[in-house]
Every structure is written in structure tokens, then in C-alpha cells.
Amino acid sequence: MGNRKTTWHYQTDTLNIKKITRNVKHKLGEGGYGYVYRGTLRSGNEVAIKILKQSKAHGQDFIDEVATIGRIHHVNIVQLIGFFLKDSKQALVYDFMSNGSLDKHIFTKERDKFLDYKKIYEIALGVARGIEYLHRGCDRQILHFDINFEMLLMEMASRRKNWVYDHVNEGESVEMDEVVEKEREVIKNMIIIALWCIQLSPNHRPPMNNVLEMLEGDIGNIQMPQKPLIYPSDESVDDDRVEMELETFSTSSSAPIISASFPF
Numbered sequence: 001m002g003n004r005k006t007t008w009h010y011q012t013d014t015l016n017i018k019k020i021t022r023n024v025k026h027k028l029g030e031g032g033y034g035y036v037y038r039g040t041l042r043s044g045n046e047v048a049i050k051i052l053k054q055s056k057a058h059g060q061d062f063i064d065e066v067a068t069i070g071r072i073h074h075v076n077i078v079q080l081i082g083f084f085l086k087d088s089k090q091a092l093v094y095d096f097m098s099n100g101s102l103d104k105h106i107f108t109k110e111r112d113k114f115l116d117y118k119k120i121y122e123i124a125l126g127v128a129r130g131i132e133y134l135h136r137g138c139d140r141q142i143l144h145f146d147i148n149f150e151m152l153l154m155e156m157a158s159r160r161k162n163w164v165y166d167h168v169n170e171g172e173s174v175e176m177d178e179v180v181e182k183e184r185e186v187i188k189n190m191i192i193i194a195l196w197c198i199q200l201s202p203n204h205r206p207p208m209n210n211v212l213e214m215l216e217g218d219i220g221n222i223q224m225p226q227k228p229l230i231y232p233s234d235e236s237v238d239d240d241r242v243e244m245e246l247e248t249f250s251t252s253s254s255a256p257i258i259s260a261s262f263p264f
């Protein structure tokens with residue numbers, strides 16, 4: 001990965017996905033848009049090839065979308081290095097990420113494979129930098145609707161998919177017997193930042209550059225936000241506040257400029 005330019009090796013008439021994947025007939029996984037296979041280029045470089053299922057974009061539309069994604073160059077964002085297009089068959093070629101998907105690491109049940117908190121913090125920072133680049137660093141603003149970053153942060157910090165507001169607000173420790181005090185502080189801060197990010201009203205949520213500042217800043221300086229309204233089975237939330245927040249939400253000017261998260 002890195003800041004190298006996208007190279008469009010694969011043109012329509014040279015489409016031969018089978019050839020590239022012939023040596024390693026290895027399915028890496030499946031996402032909402034198709035299967036992902038591991039392959040090897042003639043250069044020896046390993047790639048991940050996502051063969052798209054049903055695409056709404058055809059021909060020039062597909063190429064335009066690919067060109068947009070191809071302009072994204074950031075060390076924390078997997079690099080698109082090429083594409084295939086032949087008739088209705090479309091595929092995207094990415095650098096191969098040997099560590100696989102992040103969720104596999106966050107939610108592993110094997111204790112010896114748990115990421116340590118330094119690593120979790122580094123990953124959170126990397127994800128935040130990647131998103132901040134998409135929001136502000138590209139020549140077009142890109143909103144990635146697939147990343148609930150804030151939830152990712154929460155899940156990474158607590159290694160579980162649940163809500164932790166009350167624990168943190170009441171000064172209780174999140175269950176982390178295995179970590180030392182300093183690490184607790186780092187994790188607590190990550191959770192507080194995540195709680196800022198899930199405020200219902202966009203006006204109450206910090207922009208990504210502030211999220212980055214908070215992540216990189218002094219531990220201990222981050223204030224607790226309001227209790228997020230998106231809170232399961234919470235009978236204490238009063239209806240007026242919900243109305244008020246929803247009002248702000250619907251009249252907010254922080255509307256997306258462009259959605260470009262693989263809209264094929």
C-alpha cells in the first residue's frame with residue numbers, strides 16, 4: 001500500500017480474471033457487492049479481486065466511478081490498483097491485505113490473539129486518518145456510508161457490541177481486568193470520543209479533524225458528551241428532547257456532498 005498512483009493494467013479486451021486467480025483458487029470472502037478472490041499478478045504482486053454481482057453502473061458509469069475511487073491515495077485506505085470490464089462483468093482489483101478483515105481481529109474469541117490496546121489505539125487512529133482524508137483531503141469530498149466509525153471505535157475499545165455510556169459516565173471501569181491503568185485511560189477516552197460521534201444531531205457531532213485531535217490529544221482532557229439518544233430500551237429519555245434533536249437533525253446543513261462508497 002502507499003501513495004503510489006493507480007495503474008490501469010487491465011483493459012476490457014485483456015480481461016482474464018481466471019488466469020490471474022488460477023494459481024491460488026482462494027476465495028477470501030464475500031461482501032454486499034460480490035465475492036473476493038486472492039490472485040497473483042504477473043509481477044508477482046498479490047491482489048484481492050472483487051467480482052461484482054449485479055451492478056447498476058454500466059460501461060462509462062462504471063469507469064467514472066472507478067476513476068473516482070482510483071484517485072483515493074492514502075496509507076490507511078486499501079488501494080484500488082485496477083479494474084476489469086467486459087460486457088456486464090465487472091471486477092475491482094485491490095492490494096492484498098494479508099491480515100484480512102479487522103472484525104476478525106477485534107472479535108476473536110482466542111485470548112492469545114487479542115489485540116493489545118496500543119494496537120487497538122493505532123488502528124483507531126489509522127481509521128480516523130483515513131476517514132478524515134476522505135472528508136477533507138481528497139479533491140472531492142467522499143462520505144463512506146458503510147463505516148459506523150464511532151461504533152467501530154466503541155467495539156474496538158470494549159471488544160464487544162454493547163453500550164457503555166453509563167459505566168463511563170459514572171466513573172465505573174469498563175471490564176478490562178487484563179489491562180493496566182494507563183491503558184484503561186486510553187480505552188476510556190476512545191469510548192468517550194465514540195460517544196461524541198453518535199450524538200443524534202450532526203451539530204453535536206465533532207468533525208473528523210476534531211475526532212483526530214481528540215484521539216491524538218492529551219488524555220484526560222476530553223469532556224463527557226450528552227447521553228446519546230440512540231440508546232436501546234432507555235425509558236429516561238424525554239420526548240421533548242427527542243423532538244428537539246430530531247428537528248435539528250432534519251434542518252441540519254451538514255448534508256453529504258457526494259456519496260462514493262462503492263455505489264455500483
Ligand SMILES: Nc1ncnc2c1ncn2[C@@H]1O[C@H](COP(=O)(O)OP(=O)(O)OP(=O)(O)O)[C@@H](O)[C@H]1O
Pocket residue numbers: 028029030031032033034035036048050078094095096097098100101146
Ligand atoms: N484487499 C483485500 N485484501 C484481503 N482480503 C480482502 C480484501 N478485500 C476484501 N477482503 C476479504 O473479503 C471479504 C469481503 O470483502 P468486501 O469488501 O467484499 O466486503 P465487506 O467489506 O465485508 O462488506 P461490504 O460489501 O459491505 O463492503 C472481507 O471480509 C475480507 O475478508
